[in-house]
Amino acid sequence: MHVPTGDATGAKGPEMSEPQAGAGPRTTTFNILFVCTGNTCRSPLAEGIARGELERRGWRNVRVASAGLAARPGEEATGHAVTVAGRDGIDLSAHRSQPLTPGLAEWADLILAMGPSHLAALHRIGAAEKAATLGDFVAGGEGEGYPVADPYGGPEEVYEETYRELRALISAAFDRLAPILAP
Secondary structure, three states, X not given: OOOOOOOOOOOOOOOOEOOOOOOOOOOOEEXXXXXXXXXXXXXXXXXXXXXXXXXXXXXXXXXXXXXXXXXXXXXXXXXXXXXXXXXXXXXXXXXXXXXXXXXXXXHOOEEEEOOHHHHHHHHHOOOHHHEEEHHHHXXXXXXXXXXXXXXXXXXXXXXXXXXXXXXXXXXXXXXXXXXXXOO
């Protein structure tokens, strides 16, 4: 996946989403959607980490969300995900899972999936051109990155490892996006 970057000459970056009519004041945002399987482990962790990173960087023009390919609506984040994120000041207690829908895919300007199987599903709903695995996006090219392993059902230590991996990947992804998204 290629993400164009703006430069000092005013070259245009990726298109920004506009809110729907009647949605309040017109603002321009860049919307990032994190996708995994059940939307109870990896993608909620990624969304929580991304929210903290956006706050740290002062990026008010970026919105993040998460969804799952096989998510049942309304499921809570797993206990281990809540615990691990909580130790770093990220509260996932209010998270409720949502399935990936064509509408969510349309809302997103960039979709970062946890693994190749998620990309295949994004391709089927017509969102392939704005999707990449998080690892590939950070590595800068297709197939160069690695998938984020699913900690579901594992012990807390596995969730901690996944959390650290996601934290590093999201920081690197935002570094890559900084030329077009930093205020």
